[in-house]
Amino acid sequence: MNALHLAADGEPDAEKAFYVADLSAVYKQHERWKKLLPEIEPFYAVKCNPDPYVLRLLAALGTGFDCASNGEINTVLALGVAPERIIFANPCKATSFIRSAAKARVDMMTFDNTDELHKIARTHPGAKxxxxILTDDSKALCRLGLKFGAPLDTVPALLAKARELNLDVIGVSFHVGSGSTDPFAFADAVERARAVFDMGKAAGYEFTLLDVGGGFEDASFEATAGVLADAINRFFPVRDGIRIIAEPGRYYVSKAFSLATNIIARRAPPGHALEQADAADVDPEQPSVMYYINDGVYGAFNCILFDHQTPQPTVLSLNGSFHVPASVPLRAASVWGPTCDSLDCVCAVTQLPGTLQVGDWLGWENMGAYSACAASMFNGFEVSRVVYTTGACGKGAAEVREALRAFQAQAA
Structure with a gap:
């Protein structure tokens, strides 16, 4: 990370925290998706990380986009993406947003209540x-069923109302929750979707779309893909005319972004007491030093509060050197953000070298999902900038550049 050396050069604001975004990691995730779930079209959840280069790359790769607001729709359309590649996947929308979607010819959108149907009938009667529907999201980090999803026993009445209003219902969507830890939640959800397809037929509709939502995790993707594919084969053995899409977010970007933070202050025992302390006398659960870094829970680490994450640091530099011996002794420490709020705690207890100094750097991996997108400038601290690369993953960098060039030429 050449940018780390700026601090030693005395450049203005050289110690600012920054992300490193490896776009080839996004490309690799897309290739992995196509290999394991070839029948399912990914519609990237823009809310997860609306980074402009990520969106541009995914547009070039031909993904669709799951948008939740006018702002997200306009951002995607500005890239040259056709409105047919967008699903307005927010079941409870402002009337003005529905009207704007109609003007933009974004027709595909979700609903889970009769009030939404009345709004759509007035402002976008040609919507698809x-x-x-509501599913079991009890094993997810973020339980979206607390806010969205029609229980199955309410669906027949919803479809009857849509029919009465002369609206076109084309299919079913569900979401097992963001960051689902149970692959079998997808099997249960697909079974429920099958029941709703049958309800649609009884109401006079012939559904042509199954949206399996999000909740895909990088570490469990192979297991999830296997369970999901088996469930689709079991409950939809004949799929003539049925399009299947999904709304992955964190799956694409989580590990593509890392964060580098600078230690701007510390509180430690006076003199060399910390360095000289016998390891046997140190309580591993009682921090003996507090490190303050230049990003926190109001910035990149808002994922701790909003996304139930527990990021852990790695040491990028020690005493000004980027060579960190593996044998360096560790001590219990806490890590804090830069604001004046005591809530701004990044790690209450973690293991770090007791000899870290002001000016040293800590690294944080898997910071691409629900991080920068929700960062604020509380206390006047700026949002961490992004440095882009396509080389860290080696293979894939050339493909990323070629995809971007082709997409830019097409958009022009």
Whole structure:
């Protein structure tokens, strides 16, 4: 990370925290998706990370986009993406947003209540509607079923109302929760979707879309893909005319972004007491030193509060050197953000070298999902900038550049 050396050069604001985004990691995830779930079209969840280069790359790779607001729709359309590649996947939308979607010719959108149907009938009667159903999301980091999703026993009445309003319902969507830890939640959800397809037929509709939502995790993707594919084969053995899409977010970007933070202050025992302390006398659960870094829970680490994450640091530099011996003794420490709020704690207890100094750097991996997108400038601290690369993953960098060039030429 050449940018780390700026601090030693005395450049203005050289110690600012920054992300490193490896776009080839996004490309690799897309290739992995196509290999394991070739029948399912990914519609990237923009809310997860609306980074402009990530969006541009995914547009070049031909993905669709799951948008939740006018702002997200306009951002994607500005890239030259056709409106047919967008699903307005917010079941409860402002009337003005529905009207704007109609003007932009974004027709595919979700609903889970009768009030939404009345709004759509008034402002976008030509919409292609997808009924969002409630599923079991009890094993997810973020339980979206607390806010969205129609229980199955309410669906027949919803479809009857849509029919009465002369609206076109084309399919079913669900979401097992963001960051689902149970692959079998997808099997249960697909079974529920099958029941709703049958309800649609009884209401006079012939559904042509199954949206399996998000909740895909990088570490468990192979297991999830296997369970999901088996469930689709079991409950939809004949799929003539049925399009299947999904709304992955963190799967694409989580490990593509890392964060580098600078230690701007520390509180430690006076003199060399910390360095001279016998390891046997140190409580591993009682921090003996507090490190303060230049990003926190109001910035990149908002994922701790909003996304239930527990990021852990790695040491990038020690006493000004980027060579960190593996044998360096560790001590219990706490890591804090830069604001004046005591809530701004990044790690209450973690293991770090007791000899870290002001000016040293800590690294944080898997910071691409629900991090920068929700960062604020509380206390006047700026949002961490992004440095882009396509080389860290080696293979894939050339493909990324070629995809971007082709997409830019097409958009022009």
């Amino acid at each position: 509607l997808v009924v969002r």
